[in-house]
Amino acid sequence: MSSIDPVEIARFSSHAAEWWDPNGALRPLHRLNPVRIAYARDHVCAHFKRPSGAKDALKGLSWLDVGCGGGLLCEPLARLGASVTGLDASAEAIEAARAHAQNMDLTIDYRCGAVEEMEDETYDVISALEILEHVTDPAAFLHSVAQRLKPNGILLLSTLNRSAKGFLLGIVAAEYILRWVPRGTHDWRKFIRPSELQAMLKEAGLEMQDLTGMRLDPLNGAFCLTQNIGVNYLSTACRTSF
Amino acid sequence: MKSDIIIIGAGPAGLGLARALADTGLCITLIEKQKADILADPPLDGRDIALTHDSLRIMKEMGMLKSIPKNEIAPICQAQVFSGDSSYFLGFDTKGTGKDALGFLVPNNAIRKAAWDVVQPFANISIRTEAEVKQVSTTATGGTVVLTTGERLAAPLIVAADSRFSSTRKQMGIPASLTDFGRVAIVCRMTHSKPHDSVAKECFFDAWTLAILPLLGKKSSIVITLPADEADAVMQMPLEAFNGRIERNLGAALGKMRLTGERYAYPLVAVYATRFAAQRFVLIGDAAVGMHPVTAHGYNLGLGGADRLAQEIRKAISLGLDIGDSTVLDSYARAHRRASAFLYHGTNILVKLFTDHRRGALALRNLALRVGNHLPPFRKYVTRQLTGKAA
Numbered sequence: 001m002s003s004i005d006p007v008e009i010a011r012f013s014s015h016a017a018e019w020w021d022p023n024g025a026l027r028p029l030h031r032l033n034p035v036r037i038a039y040a041r042d043h044v045c046a047h048f049k050r051p052s053g054a055k056d057a058l059k060g061l062s063w064l065d066v067g068c069g070g071g072l073l074c075e076p077l078a079r080l081g082a083s084v085t086g087l088d089a090s091a092e093a094i095e096a097a098r099a100h101a102q103n104m105d106l107t108i109d110y111r112c113g114a115v116e117e118m119e120d121e122t123y124d125v126i127s128a129l130e131i132l133e134h135v136t137d138p139a140a141f142l143h144s145v146a147q148r149l150k151p152n153g154i155l156l157l158s159t160l161n162r163s164a165k166g167f168l169l170g171i172v173a174a175e176y177i178l179r180w181v182p183r184g185t186h187d188w189r190k191f192i193r194p195s196e197l198q199a200m201l202k203e204a205g206l207e208m209q210d211l212t213g214m215r216l217d218p219l220n221g222a223f224c225l226t227q228n229i230g231v232n233y234l235s236t237a238c239r240t241s242f
Numbered sequence: 243m244k245s246d247i248i249i250i251g252a253g254p255a256g257l258g259l260a261r262a263l264a265d266t267g268l269c270i271t272l273i274e275k276q277k278a279d280i281l282a283d284p285p286l287d288g289r290d291i292a293l294t295h296d297s298l299r300i301m302k303e304m305g306m307l308k309s310i311p312k313n314e315i316a317p318i319c320q321a322q323v324f325s326g327d328s329s330y331f332l333g334f335d336t337k338g339t340g341k342d343a344l345g346f347l348v349p350n351n352a353i354r355k356a357a358w359d360v361v362q363p364f365a366n367i368s369i370r371t372e373a374e375v376k377q378v379s380t381t382a383t384g385g386t387v388v389l390t391t392g393e394r395l396a397a398p399l400i401v402a403a404d405s406r407f408s409s410t411r412k413q414m415g416i417p418a419s420l421t422d423f424g425r426v427a428i429v430c431r432m433t434h435s436k437p438h439d440s441v442a443k444e445c446f447f448d449a450w451t452l453a454i455l456p457l458l459g460k461k462s463s464i465v466i467t468l469p470a471d472e473a474d475a476v477m478q479m480p481l482e483a484f485n486g487r488i489e490r491n492l493g494a495a496l497g498k499m500r501l502t503g504e505r506y507a508y509p510l511v512a513v514y515a516t517r518f519a520a521q522r523f524v525l526i527g528d529a530a531v532g533m534h535p536v537t538a539h540g541y542n543l544g545l546g547g548a549d550r551l552a553q554e555i556r557k558a559i560s561l562g563l564d565i566g567d568s569t570v571l572d573s574y575a576r577a578h579r580r581a582s583a584f585l586y587h588g589t590n591i592l593v594k595l596f597t598d599h600r601r602g603a604l605a606l607r608n609l610a611l612r613v614g615n616h617l618p619p620f621r622k623y624v625t626r627q628l629t630g631k632a633a
Contacts, residue, residue: 022568030569037561076562103383
């Protein structure tokens with residue numbers, strides 16, 4: 001059973017040509033990218049006790065990015081030295097990702113499919129950013145993801161909070177007022193409260209390690225990290241130690 | 243040939259950017275029209291650059307300061323702005339800044355030589371001299387520069403540092419607003435019998451403005467700006483007459499004046515690009531902002547901009563981002579616009595006010611000096627621009 005929602009996949013497939021257009025439909029993701037990469041890099045380096053400032057800070061780490069889309073996250077990770085596998089259910093997105101990586105001279109293992117269908121392989125790091133709010137059953141999804149994580153691995157997640165503020169900023173402001181993302185990109189009912197995420201992780205044998213908010217800095221139009229987890233938030237998790 | 247960055251123009255901004263990124267290991271190619279021997283030992287051009295404390299810090303980090311002889315660096319301890327023959331002035335000094343000087347004067351050719359010297363040791367920086375760009379174009383995945391010889395160079399990021407009249411800016415479809423002041427700046431050096439006490443003076447007469455910039459000893463850099471149609475006469479003016487004219491304009495404040503060396507004339511045109519970044523293409527130096535020289539911010543802004551872009555590129559490398567990515571270039575563009583917009587437009591308004599012959603303008607500028615003197619936030623702003631935020 002896969003937690004992939006065909007309606008969601010069709011929506012993102014229709015943007016395939018625009019994945020790498022910084023002013024296209026996925027502009028907010030481009031804006032979000034620097035801050036989420038910094039978060040991922042810093043937490044992964046801290047977890048594996050290595051310096052995060054180096055040009056090849058992620059060298060030698062096997063990394064699975066679930067819901068990789070056009071490869072916005074995979075490419076920077078590959079440049080920082082990780083051996084990256086990018087997984088997405090949209091064949092169009094995977095095709096766009098492969099073509100772009102080739103143009104950029106990057107080697108990334110892109111696969112079309114669902115994490116539930118993967119077997120055997122395990123990874124040092126798994127990321128699923130801006131994905132949880134698009135799957136049909138986040139608990140089942142996290143359970144499958146946990147199976148792919150090495151014993152000492154680390155999981156990175158980000159999603160939107162099902163709070164009043166999450167509704168106002170994530171839906172009303174982003175889709176209707178500012179029109180940063182096309183209407184219907186998000187369904188507020190699928191947003192996840194941090195407490196719910198923590199419970200689902202626990203069910204999957206994982207322990208939440210960190211919870212950090214993201215917000216838009218209106219002065220320079222870039223996203224930055226914040227203590228406030230009312231709207232967008234990032235989280236890390238590791239296997240529960242016995 | 244493929245590089246990581248192509249920089250068009252090996253002037254102070256282009257060389258400064260290359261030096262600031264030298265230790266990243268990026269493969270950087272500079273393209274420059276001039277000959278290597280001229281860049282390695284630029285001739286005197288009469289211009290002395292007023293450096294802010296921030297510029298000095300950046301130059302020190304780049305190793306440029308080491309290659310500028312100490313006896314070429316002169317401190318400015320006070321600045322005074324006069325209107326006409328009136329002895330009333332708007333004054334700026336270092337009080338409350340914790341610094342000994344507002345800024346420092348260094349000959350332009352010494353700065354250019356230092357900028358050239360500091361990039362030489364780096365194998366990852368190559369400079370194509372006597373090379374001219376025929377065409378620049380970029381796509382979503384990379385940029386291409388075609389030289390007049392037909393040679394093609396490629397890089398994910400192309401930087402234009404090819405002067406305020408940048409032809410590559412035009413080719414990339416970036417409009418720029420250009421203000422031709424219809425005036426010329428004549429620069430030269432003069433010795434004088436009385437000491438200048440390290441005071442810089444800016445005197446606004448009806449058609450002329452006269453700036454006295456204190457060099458070491460009893461020597462000053464003189465900048466005359468005047469209507470373009472009067473420039474030839476001043477350039478050709480016999481030595482004695484010229485000396486006498488400057489002496490009289492200064493009310494003999496510096497005693498006997500004597501021209502040493504040549505007079506050099508530069509037409510005054512200010513330029514502000516409407517955008518600083520396009521797809522895989524970014525503007526720095528005068529190609530982004532070409533200032534009127536009166537507030538002495540052109541070089542400082544250019545160097546600060548090169549430093550700012552270098553920081554954004556370093557950050558991109560540390561995040562594994564494509565250095566030509568629009569998020570990288572846009573953050574530089576936003577920051578550089580914040581740093582330059584007020585200074586640029588403020589300077590142009592100031593120039594208009596102080597070169598307007600009408601009676602109303604004269605009254606207004608006399609008032610401006612008095613108001614400025616009694617407006618601590620304004621004086622603090624100007625002083626901070628010079629001495630830096632650490633004050």
